[in-house]
Amino acid sequence: MKSIYLTGFMGAGKTTIGEELGKALQLPVYDTDQLIESNEKMTIKEIFAQQGEEYFRKLERKALKELPVQDAIITTGGGVVLSGENVDWMKQNGCMVFLYAEMDKVWERLEKDQTRPLIMQKSRDEVAAIFEMRLPLYREAQLIVDTTNLSVVESVKSVVDVVKSWEKGQH
Numbered sequence: 001m002k003s004i005y006l007t008g009f010m011g012a013g014k015t016t017i018g019e020e021l022g023k024a025l026q027l028p029v030y031d032t033d034q035l036i037e038s039n040e041k042m043t044i045k046e047i048f049a050q051q052g053e054e055y056f057r058k059l060e061r062k063a064l065k066e067l068p069v070q071d072a073i074i075t076t077g078g079g080v081v082l083s084g085e086n087v088d089w090m091k092q093n094g095c096m097v098f099l100y101a102e103m104d105k106v107w108e109r110l111e112k113d114q115t116r117p118l119i120m121q122k123s124r125d126e127v128a129a130i131f132e133m134r135l136p137l138y139r140e141a142q143l144i145v146d147t148t149n150l151s152v153v154e155s156v157k158s159v160v161d162v163v164k165s166w167e168k169g170q171h
């Protein structure tokens, strides 16, 4: 089976839902941010601070391509869609899923977060502008799941359902 790529804005729950999805489908889970942090021996926050966002995006493009395109769950960072090359890669090699959560929900979860450089010290309006700018990029996904009012368990179930029916249509 083709790998499942979870995409969506920061705080949508990609990393959390991906872990549980891996257990449900008995597939290994890889998170691009975690791969980058372990390769670089630095946190995402340190990479942004010391090397800048452009450098991080280069590492992100490389990490995405190193991960298996078969039989895996890949959880991505929210900005992976900023590269059209990444979007093409996910859609051509696997199944790109957009985990949507409303801006209010995202803000509630991340307002106090100190690990995400693009959220830290930003106002709600500034984060909302990034959110709006990215929405059309996430909508490129083959599948969309609205997790705004779902628990992690319910989100996993929804992703399993939509992916299973998508797979049937592939044959």
Ligand SMILES: Nc1ncnc2c1ncn2[C@@H]1O[C@H](COP(=O)(O)OP(=O)(O)O)[C@@H](O)[C@H]1O
Binding pocket: 008, 009, 010, 011, 012, 013, 014, 015, 016, 017, 109, 147, 150, 151, 152, 155
């Ligand atoms: N469905 C959910 N319900 C409640 N909290 C959630 C849900 N999904 C994620 N969270 C919480 O939101 C925060 C961000 O989740 P995370 O998985 O890191 O998101 P992402 O990888 O998309 O940025 C975490 O604290 C996580 O526990």
Ligand SMILES: O=C(O)C1=C[C@@H](OP(=O)(O)O)[C@@H](O)[C@H](O)C1
Binding pocket: 008, 009, 010, 011, 014, 015, 033, 044, 076, 077, 078, 079, 080, 115, 116, 117, 118
């Ligand atoms: O949206 C973004 O540009 C980013 C999202 C983060 O991942 P999460 O979406 O898992 O928070 C991480 O890759 C980095 O801080 C940049």
Ligand SMILES: [Mg+2]
Binding pocket: 014, 015, 016, 033, 075, 076, 077
């Ligand atoms: Mg994450």
